[in-house]
Amino acid sequence: MDMLKMLFEGADKNFIIEIIGRTIFMFFLILLILRLSGRRGVRQLTLFEVAIILGLGSAAGDPMFQEEIPVIYSIIVLFSVIVLYKIITFLASKSELVTRIFEGREMVVVENGEFKIDGNKDSDFSQKEFFAELRNKSIEHLGQVRLAVLEIDGTLSILKYPTENIKYGLPLFPGSYKPILSIHEKGPFACMFCGSIQHKLSHKNQTCDNCGKKEWTIAIKTPFIH
Ligand SMILES: [Zn+2]
Structure with missing residues (x-):
């Protein structure tokens, strides 16, 4: 296997600097989004929360290194996911049935x-x-x-x-x-x-x-x- 080819083929020097900028930006955006979710930590997650995190992860990670993805798409996804999370959490606090559907039960x-x-x-x-x-x-x-x-x-x-x-x-x-x-x-x-x-x-x-x-x-x- 050709290591250099694997590492560098198709890479664009100019984009490398942009990757660093995109990563820093997305990192702080993820942090902000997670703070907005109101959770204090992620030691224990319900399946519903794992689904949310997976959705956030892909939307946040891809634009870090993919030139063709404008960062604004990602921002829209992240805010949509967090709004959805807030709505479902609110409904779950009002309804036992919603809780059971999204979180299961003890x-x-x-x-x-x-x-x-x-x-x-x-x-x-x-x-x-x-x-x-x-x-x-x-x-x-x-x-x-x-x-x-x-x-x-x-x-x-x-x-x-x-x-x-x-x-x-x-x-x-x-x-x-x-x-x-x-x-x-x-x-x-x-x-x-x-x-x-x-x-x-x-x-x-x-x-x-x-x-x-x-x-x-x-x-x-x-x-x-x-
Ligand atoms: Zn037995």
């Missing part, structure tokens, strides 16, 4: 120490993601969790049981989260998918009444460590 993922699978047809992948989130919040097993809600911006809100009410639950950390080898191990047992608890198993691949999966691990009941 979802209960753990209730009474068990992973909730109804209404959530996503497979193993999302379950693994939730378990990772719970581990991040120092939750050692599902028996410590009374309620966990997945918010529309993707964060997880957790209500824990007080220490005296902690139940046997599905361990979330590697080491403890592994299938049993025999039903004669000391139980109770937890379904490795939903966290449903069984005190006795008739065989090691018994079907879970709650979710239909067939893998079990040894449940634990450790207190939450602050």
Whole structure:
């Protein structure tokens, strides 16, 4: 591969200076537009906001280096997107339905120490993601969790049981989260998918009444460590 050709072929020396000017201008314009959106940061975005950012990104980036795109086109796109954002945000604040269409809605993922699978047809992948989130919040097993809600911006809100009410639950950390080898191990047992608890198993691949999966691990009941 010819590196010089790749880097320089078709480049116009005079336009290079203009690129710098366009980039500086667009950079401050993006900053202004994001300030106008009223958001304070972008750590957590709803899907609607990601869509807005993608729209802004392309409209802001292209005219930085494409001579044939007048910067004014970009300015019009950016202001249109931000006006649209403001209108939809306003409508969403007035109507539950609009919010649900554009932002989705929060979802209960753990209730009474068990992973909730109804209404959530996503497979193993999302379950693994939730378990990772719970581990991040120092939750050692599902028996410590009374309620966990997945918010529309993707964060997880957790209500824990007080220490005296902690139940046997599905361990979330590697080491403890592994299938049993025999039903004669000391139980109770937890379904490795939903966290449903069984005190006795008739065989090691018994079907879970709650979710239909067939893998079990040894449940634990450790207190939450602050
Ligand atoms: Zn299950």
